[in-house]
Amino acid sequence: MSISLKQMRYALAVEQHKHFGRAALSSFVTQPALSQQITLLEDQLGFAIFERMGKSVIPTPQGKPFLDEVKTIVGQSKALEERFTKKQHQMPMRLSMALIPTIAPYLLPSLLPGLSSKFAPVQFSVSEQTTEQLVDAVKKGDCDFGILATDPGDDRLFSLPLFADPFVLAVAPKTSLTSPIDLAVLDREHMLLLSDGHCLRDQTMDACQLGNDLKHKTFAATSLSTIVELVANEQGMTLLPAISLKREAIGGRVKTLSLKQPGAGRTVSMIWRKSSPLQDLFNQIAAVTTNVGKQLLAEDAGLLIK
Incomplete structure (x- = not known):
């Protein structure tokens, strides 16, 4: 049997009070219970820690160096x-977060300073992953939480909606189209989409009811920035999430129009494992992310042609 912290604490109480009864009282146990633990401890060590002198006790020559070591161990334990029994967000820790490519470049520049300010002891490591990769990483424990725009559809994960991110139509600056635009009247052959594997591709098609006629388009870009460059050079049009406008529509290189279709957009959410002990911390991180996202959308609204 190994020596327990309880036994060590009892021994220090006896040394301090020089009396088993007062030591038991200070330790909130009965005297017989404390005496039994001290006796067991001495049996384990093979020597007497205390010299019993009637009602008083003092450390033995072997007990003194033992108690000195015990003081160090108990102090370190305390x-x-x-x-590590402070509030979770105050503990020094490292958290890994992942974001999908159509959110990361627009949210992170404002989000990371906000998180670092609010949760100073926490170090955040960041990666950019596709939705499939992100969900898999969170499930496996390779990532602590993720920010995405798709329901993970897994009962092992908790998904918390953060903010709505509406879609807008991006067209060449000289286009005569005006807001609000009805997608049903557009020439869909000129609609530019992200390549397969990007959830934004499917979301724009579903939310805006673009149908199956766009699913097999021969051209598909791997980034929104590439598509925007093509739109700016009158090579087509595309749907952009509003959160991207501050970066993608800066300088008026494209004209952005609101959509006539109500509710066309996506919901940005944060996911984490239901089994994680950091539920409260994740909820606080989610609240900060929601505020940052809504502020960015308010700023981006000024870039939208009414």
Whole structure:
């Protein structure tokens, strides 16, 4: 049987009070219970820690160096306990987060400073992953939480909606189209989409009811920035999430129009494992992310042609 912290604490109480009864009282146990633990401890060590002198006790020559070591161990244990029983967001820790490519470049520049300010002891490591990769990483524990725009559809994961991100139509600056635009009247052959594997491709088709006629388009870009460059050079049109406008529509290189279709857009959400012990911390991170996202959307609204 190994020596327990409880036994060590009892021994220090006896040394401090020089009396088993007062030591038991200070330790909130009965005297017989404390005496039994001290006796067991001495049996394990093979020597007497205390010299019993009637009602008083003093450390033995072998007991003194043992108690000195015990003081160090108990002190370290107390320091460790105090350090890691603080509120979770105050603990020094490293959290890994992942975002999908159509959110990361627009949200991260404002989000990371906000998180670092709010959760100073936490170090955030960031990666950019596709939706499929992100969900898999969170499930496996390779990532602590993720920010995406698709329901993961897994009962092992908790998904918390953060903010709505509406779609807008991006067209060449000289186009005569005006807001709100009805997607049903557009020439769909000129609609530019992201390549397969990007959830935004499917979301724009579903939310805007673009139908199956666009699913097999021969051209598909791997980034929104590539598509916007083509739109700016009058090579087509595309649907952009509103959160991207501050970066993608800067300088008026494209004209952005609101959509006539109500509710066309996506919902940005944060996911984490239901089994994680950091539920409260994740909810606080989600609240910060929601505020940052809504502020960015408010700023981007000024870039939208009414």
